[in-house]
Amino acid sequence: MLIAKLLNATPDRIIFTCSATDSLNLAIKGYLKKGDHVIVTSMDHNSILRPVMHMEREGIIEVSVIASDSKGYINSVDFFTQIRPNTKLIIATHASNVVGTLADIEKIGEIALANRLAFLVDASQSIGVVPLDVQKMHIDMLALPGHKSLFGPTGTGALYIRDGIDLVPLRHGGTGTFSESMFQPEEMPHRYESGTGNLIGIAGLNAGIKYILSEGMEKIREHEENLADYMYQELLKLNKVIVYGTEKACDKTAVISLNINNWAASKIGQLLSDKFGIITRAGLHCAPLAHKAIGTESCGTVRFGIGYFNTKEDIDCALEALNEICKKQQTTTAPI
Ligand SMILES: Cc1ncc(COP(=O)(O)O)c(C=O)c1O
Structure with a gap:
């Protein structure tokens, strides 16, 4: 087996x-x-x-x-x-x-x-x-x-x-x-x-x-870790984006959890899906105490799960979409 x-x-x-x-x-x-x-x-x-x-x-x-x-x-x-x-x-x-x-x-x-x-x-x-x-x-x-x-x-x-x-x-x-x-x-x-x-x-x-x-698990891990690290580093350049968890790629799996300023996570998830065709999961992810630990129990996060079949182009698309959403936020005063 x-x-x-x-x-x-x-x-x-x-x-x-x-x-x-x-x-x-x-x-x-x-x-x-x-x-x-x-x-x-x-x-x-x-x-x-x-x-x-x-x-x-x-x-x-x-x-x-x-x-x-x-x-x-x-x-x-x-x-x-x-x-x-x-x-x-x-x-x-x-x-x-x-x-x-x-x-x-x-x-x-x-x-x-x-x-x-x-x-x-x-x-x-x-x-x-x-x-x-x-x-x-x-x-x-x-x-x-x-x-x-x-x-x-x-x-x-x-x-x-x-x-x-x-x-x-x-x-x-x-x-x-x-x-x-x-x-x-x-x-x-x-x-x-x-x-x-x-x-x-x-x-x-x-x-x-x-x-x-x-394929080899090492190859799978390396690919996912590289993509997650690339996404994490690029997200640091978007100053409205708050990324949660450790910055050390080797200490984590390829999950990126984030928020954009005071926007509801569900709204960001909806925009990513409806306008950009990117499927994330928004909310508390069935782990309420984890959100309490990272300080997001009232708002949840938007979670990107990066997999072996994702490419750098996929990550670039996600980054571009998040950048667009940040810009949109500049023209919208009320939290959505
Ligand atoms: C950490 C963790 N534990 C348990 C589960 C439950 O898995 P399943 O849907 O196979 O019951 C999940 C599912 O998302 C999970 O992420």
């Missing part, structure tokens, strides 16, 4: 799911028990925050949130200070979907290991672009979607579960194995894969990963 290759895992430790959200729900709800404490971070997506906050509100678990700085960096040492006697799990997002800033997963993994805590990584924004190694990084569970940088179809995802980690399945049913038993099989992957899988989607995901392996 090619996903295993990307993670330096063995194929028998990976199950297919229908999304990163699905994987994260199984990892979180299947691992945590009544009275447990979990540590998450402010750069996490709602697909982590909502399950843990739901469980906290139901009185099942306790949750601590580690705050990032205004560029999206998490200080790994902060995990130490939050550990309690009942802490069972650390969850971290490898790359922020708002600003792209990478977390030091290996360091966090060392802290989890040293304190005998399980470590769950959300690799939604990094898988296929940034190298991952579940052995070296001491990762116990890793959630990934198929439809982002792995070039798979929507409705695909996977969860890596280290040998020795047992999760309570969220779904019980037919697996095509041990049919004589009315109880869920214990074996991987059947313990967690009930019902007919998305076989067509998985075939598509397989083709996507084959392509990545044939």
